Amino acid sequence: MTYRLLMLAMVVSLACPSxxxxxxxxxxxxxxxxxxxxxxxxxxVPWALLGSYASDQEWGGTLALSRAExxxxxxxxxxxxxxxxxxxxxxxxRQSLDLDALVFALKDGFDLEQDELNQxxxxxxxxxxxxxxxxxxxxxxxxxQYKRQRDFTVPEAIGARDDSGTDVLLSASKLFFAAxxxxxxxxxxxxxxxxANQGGLLGFGGDRNNxxxxxxxxxxxxxxxxxxxxxxxxxQKPDNLNFASEDDWWDLFVAWVPDRRMAVTVALIxxxxxxxxDDQQGLYLSLQGSF
Amino acid sequence: MRxxxxxxxTPLFRRALMLxxxxxxxxxxxxxxxxxxxxxxxxxxxxxxxxxxxxxxxGRAGLAQxxxxxxxxxxxxERINHQFKGVNVAQFHSHLxxxxxxxxxxxxxxxxxxMRKVHADMAITETQFNxxxxxxxxxxxxxxxxxxxxxxxxxxxxxxxxxxxxx
Numbered sequence: 234m235t236y237r238l239l240m241l242a243m244v245v246s247l248a249c250p251s252x253x254x255x256x257x258x259x260x261x262x263x264x265x266x267x268x269x270x271x272x273x274x275x276x277x278v279p280w281a282l283l284g285s286y287a288s289d290q291e292w293g294g295t296l297a298l299s300r301a302e303x304x305x306x307x308x309x310x311x312x313x314x315x316x317x318x319x320x321x322x323x324x325x326x327r328q329s330l331d332l333d334a335l336v337f338a339l340k341d342g343f344d345l346e347q348d349e350l351n352q353x354x355x356x357x358x359x360x361x362x363x364x365x366x367x368x369x370x371x372x373x374x375x376x377x378q379y380k381r382q383r384d385f386t387v388p389e390a391i392g393a394r395d396d397s398g399t400d401v402l403l404s405a406s407k408l409f410f411a412a413x414x415x416x417x418x419x420x421x422x423x424x425x426x427x428x429a430n431q432g433g434l435l436g437f438g439g440d441r442n443n444x445x446x447x448x449x450x451x452x453x454x455x456x457x458x459x460x461x462x463x464x465x466x467x468x469q470k471p472d473n474l475n476f477a478s479e480d481d482w483w484d485l486f487v488a489w490v491p492d493r494r495m496a497v498t499v500a501l502i503x504x505x506x507x508x509x510x511d512d513q514q515g516l517y518l519s520l521q522g523s524f
Numbered sequence: 525m526r527x528x529x530x531x532x533x534t535p536l537f538r539r540a541l542m543l544x545x546x547x548x549x550x551x552x553x554x555x556x557x558x559x560x561x562x563x564x565x566x567x568x569x570x571x572x573x574x575x576x577x578x579x580x581x582x583g584r585a586g587l588a589q590x591x592x593x594x595x596x597x598x599x600x601x602e603r604i605n606h607q608f609k610g611v612n613v614a615q616f617h618s619h620l621x622x623x624x625x626x627x628x629x630x631x632x633x634x635x636x637x638x639m640r641k642v643h644a645d646m647a648i649t650e651t652q653f654n655x656x657x658x659x660x661x662x663x664x665x666x667x668x669x670x671x672x673x674x675x676x677x678x679x680x681x682x683x684x685x686x687x688x689x690x691x
Contacts, residue, residue: 258603258654260661289650319650364650366657367685410679415672458671459661 256523257286257293259319261459262490263365263408266498267297267521270378270432271312271326272356272402276500276517277482278450278466280421281374281406283322283360284314285523286493292317296522303504303515305334308434310519314356322376324356330434332387335508343390350434351383358402365419371407378402380433391476391508393436394443400427416455419462423450430473431507439473446471454486462488466500480505484517496521578630580673581664584621587628590663591621597659604655607646627680639687648689 257264265273265282273284276299285293292315299310312326330350332339339345358376365372378400382388385396404423412418425448428437438444448471454464468482486500500517507513581587595617599605608616625632636642657678664674685691 258651258658260654260657288654291651364685367653367682410682411672411675415675417675456671 256493257291257316258288259286260366261493262456262462262488262496264293264295264316264523266488266496266519267295267299267312267314267324267326269299269301269308269310269326269328270354270356270380271297271310271314271324272358272376272378273314273322273324274404274421274423275452275454275464275466275484275488276486276498276519277468277484277502278421278452279358279376279402279404279423280452281360281372281404281423282365283316283319283358283374284324285316287316287319289318289320291319294524296524297519299498299517299519301502301504301515301517303502303507303513305510306507306513307331307333320360322356322358324354324358326354326356328352328354328432328434334510338509339387339390343387345387345390347384347387349384350387352433353381353383354433355379358404365406365408368407371405371420374402374404374406376402376404380429380437382433382436385436388430388434388436391435392440392474393430394438394440395428396436398428398433398437400425400429402426413455416457419452419454419456419464421452424448425450427471428473430471431479435474435508439475441475442471442473454488460490462486462490464488477509478506480507486517493523495523576629577673577676578625578628581624581628581669581677582667584625584630584632586667586669587624587630588617588621590660590667590669591617591624593666594620594659594663597662598656601655601659604652604659607648607652624677628677639684640690643688643690646690650689653685653689 263282264284264286265280266275267284268274268276268279270279272279273282274280284295287293295314297312301308309329310326312324314322314324316322332348336348339347356376356378358374361373361375363370363372381397402423402425404421406421409418426445427448428445430436430439448469450468452464452466454462456462464486466484466486470479470481472479482504484500484502486498488496488498490496498519502515502517504513595613598608619634619636622632623634626634661674
């Protein structure tokens, strides 16, 4: 139901031919896109950018639908965000992971009947200082993501300690004009203190490690022109569960931002081994509407 | 240093001039000829076959057209057009054209006041700065300036951000 409402709202927001000023004044694509955790960024890595196009005297919002399909899993995400004055971003995301192939392993190994894991994420991000385009030292933001696993039975059975957790993030983003063959280069770095297993979908903390660790995340993109951004992302991950080792994530992405109302992101993702299933590679698609 | 005459204004541009001039309440802003502070100009007209940024922007004539198109966009833009009330449009046009010409490595000298002085009392918001940047990009697109040349010009304009925003 929520899903359908989001779809409807997105279609309306895309169809509404409002003036550019009504959508926000920041330069095209400077809102990033919606990550799988709802915060503005790339696909897997949040950036210091705040979602939508709200500038210092404006409100803005985003709605996003994303889907990742790997060899043995599929992840669906619906997300929404609000931006006040390009200062504060508030986001909501619901993740739904279809366990597909893992269903049998859970049935045989743990006698659990579970075919999906759901997680809600509430995020807040504050732009501390700077602007991604105009400041020599780029834009710096701090954020938190509160995550609650709605189906904790499976994560608990495989060694996770908590059904909820809070990530704390510090991000920097900077656009270098005419940096690569006279194309603009976007560089992002994020440090994340987290206890989340597989982003929280497998719970928080574990039997191998139950403390916070600081993970490094980075992404680099080149604007071919102002509508097309091509790049790569890397996200380091903790390894808290004895049940199965957890790998870092990376992806190669193309984002198309035809105008401020819409962004489409396609990526090749590599999520490594997830819960004993090897080498999860696949495709990621995300649609975002801004208003 | 060559001297340039006032660009030929199209009839439409004249109407835009009249429109903005109609806003003129305070008359021309005081303009003196104090040289602008040193601006990083890339005047390399070396032997390389690659066209200079100035050439990519169409020389001074090309820049004059870009600035003219920019002025049309400003007039239509509710976010910023009120900031241009009382501005002498012909002078604004020639000053900005000279400034972009100089910035892009062309044989011109900006003779207006410093960016910080011009914008000191205007309380330009980030929204307004973004609006002008957007309109400049659109004006360059209208004149078929390539992405690379647009980026190179923007790179040289961005250092003015703190002066224009009075930060």
